[in-house]
Amino acid sequence: MGRAPCCDKANVKRGPWSPEEDSKLKAYIEQHGTGGNWITLPQKVGLKRCGKSCRLRWLNYLRPNIKHGEFTDEEDNIICTLYMSIGSRWSIIAAQLPGRTDNDIKNYWNTRLKKKLLLCNKQRKDHRPRTGSYINHNKLEMMKEHENFFATHQTINNTYSWPSQQILFSTLIAPQNHDLAESSSANSHNFQHSTTDQVYFSQDQLCQISSTNQLASMNLVNGNTCNSSVMISNGYYPSNGVVINNGLQEYNNYNSVGLDHDALNSTHSQQVDKSVLEMVNSSTISTTSQDQSTSWEELSPLVNYPPSVFETVSPYYVFEEQRYMGLLKQ
DNA sequence: AAAATCAGCAACCGCAGTGAA
DNA sequence: TTTCACTGCGGTTGCTGATTT
Incomplete structure (x- = not known):
């Protein structure tokens, strides 16, 4: 027997959020807060969404001071160094980069930064004489x-x-x-x-x-x-x-x-x-x-x-x- | 111009931790 | 002490637009 689902999957909307849903959620949270309970929040807001989905949307997109767009070299550096030190603990890494979300950083690492590093290192290797390992x-x-x-x-x-x-x-x-x-x-x-x-x-x-x-x-x-x-x-x-x-x-x-x-x-x-x-x-x-x-x-x-x-x-x-x-x- | 492939990213899934009952 | 609901997190999926063939 598996774990009970957090919501009625058949009756919740999935997929991309519409601007209307965004504004409803944002307005509600800004006025009332989350109330410490994401599960009941969609009902209060009047959204047919899973509570987890609302939480994710708020944290990754709607909450204030979220920074989107290009990462700076300094941010790259912090991400790389922390990744090497603590691994893929994205939330901890994100905590060191104001405005960035763990999801953002994870995506950035997986899709771009890792490749950038590899490319960079390949270039270094090509120009470096090697003595053993x-x-x-x-x-x-x-x-x-x-x-x-x-x-x-x-x-x-x-x-x-x-x-x-x-x-x-x-x-x-x-x-x-x-x-x-x-x-x-x-x-x-x-x-x-x-x-x-x-x-x-x-x-x-x-x-x-x-x-x-x-x-x-x-x-x-x-x-x-x-x-x-x-x-x-x-x-x-x-x-x-x-x-x-x-x-x-x-x-x-x-x-x-x-x-x-x-x-x-x-x-x-x-x-x-x-x-x-x-x-x-x-x-x-x-x-x-x-x-x-x-x-x-x-x-x-x-x-x-x-x-x-x-x-x-x-x-x-x-x-x-x-x-x-x-x-x-x- | 159309099809195939790739890249980026938002969103989902499920597990683990936590705290209240 | 155990159970259960809830939250938070990391891994993964799948959609969409861009690029290549």
Whole structure:
């Protein structure tokens, strides 16, 4: 026995919305709100539509401040970076692009952006000499960059900002009272960020990300309270490299350094988008009904990560996540 | 000029999560 | 604790206009 239908399919109109239906729905919601119940809304409005259909129409088309039309380069960048980080969680991605809907972004990704990236990468490949796997090559470069980064920034009280066009996404679990934090200099887990062009997730979005990705969240590490923050920023730098370096050391002992490859496999694997995992695991992603396939190798170099972003920011936290999740020995 | 194919996008479907009873 | 109604989400479908053959 299947699930009961949400409405009487035989008596509801389907297909494209007419301008009359649009204006009825819009006028009603603007005057009365949704009343928190989409199922009964069509009746109140006088529409022969399913409640879900009304909700969708309102959210994707009728509500105020919806932005249609071309996506900017900055929006492209955010979409790509977030997709690589959290997969096809379109609603979360949409939350970072005011005026855009998840449906819009999903369509844009599936129909245009993915192709644009592939084309772009193909052109790059055509003009790039290759030495072995690009991923390995990339890893080596990232490791070098990492070493350079800390060589430069650990010894001096520095401020470092990534180039302004680079969008960084990262999830941080910052212990307030952790043994490592205590054993090293103060504020070693604090990350500073530049003051311009920052976009922050709301707490709700953060919780959603935390729960869906099964990241260690609020009160986890050794029973101590943690702060979580998720940030996209055009400028971002650690204020102190010491603990991060320690974390990296442990991380290196446990995992090889890579483009979040291991982190994805070991910590996020249960919830990270299946296609992303497939990309990571087999370098091949099959995309729904369209018989195109997109490899991780093809897409990942196109995302603008700051130099060694995962090495400089994530490893310690990944390490903590793994420990919390029981994936690492205590 | 007509048919076939493609691309973009609005809308639908069904599953999972949530909260109230 | 269980059940059920509802919401939100991601995947998929199918329509329509544009482009190609």
